[in-house]
Amino acid sequence: MIAGTVKFxxxxxxxxxxxxxxxxxxxxxxxxxxxxxxxxxxxxxxKVEFDTEVDSRSGKTAVATIRAA
Structure with a gap:
């Protein structure tokens, strides 16, 4: 999982x-x-941890799974 911070x-x-x-x-x-x-x-x-996936509609990367760190 990728570590990150909620920006907005x-x-x-x-x-x-x-x-x-x-x-x-x-x-x-x-x-x-x-x-x-x-x-x-x-x-x-x-602080969160998440995995990403490519959105099938837009083709852009988005959060697939997320959890509080």
Whole structure:
């Protein structure tokens, strides 16, 4: 899993971004990834661990699985 920090998450809109600790490009996170993990929200600055996948619709990298670190 990749370690990172929540950069932004809007629970009303159901998406945000996680900044990987290795300095690579921010990764999109959607509410469905949180639902799969049994989480309801993310807080700015929260430490998380996550895996990524390529979104079949957009072709962009997104969070597949996530958990609080």
């Amino acid at each position: 998450y809007n629970s009303q809109r159901g998406f945000g971004f996680v900044q990987p600790d290795d300095g690579s490009k921010d990764v999109f996170v959607h509410a469905t990834a949180l639902e799969r993990a049994g989480m309801s929200d993310l807080a700015e600055g929260q």
